[in-house]
Amino acid sequence: MPTYNILKIAGIDTINDVYKVTDSFLLNLRGFGSACLNDLLHRMEVFKAQKKLKDEKEF
Numbered sequence: 001m002p003t004y005n006i007l008k009i010a011g012i013d014t015i016n017d018v019y020k021v022t023d024s025f026l027l028n029l030r031g032f033g034s035a036c037l038n039d040l041l042h043r044m045e046v047f048k049a050q051k052k053l054k055d056e057k058e059f
Contacts, residue, residue, distance in 0.1 A: 007040075
């Protein structure tokens with residue numbers, strides 16, 4: 001999971017940390033290319049969808 005490792009090395013530990021940085025910042029990280037960015041964005045969309053479903057079930 002290279003995306004995870006690159007983010008950890010950069011000190012990005014949480015989803016909130018990811019929201020605080022720009023795509024340009026991420027793409028400037030060593031080894032973080034467009035494939036990693038696409039992977040990250042996809043995983044964030046999945047996380048949002050799962051969180052939304054969980055929140056809806058609680059009501």
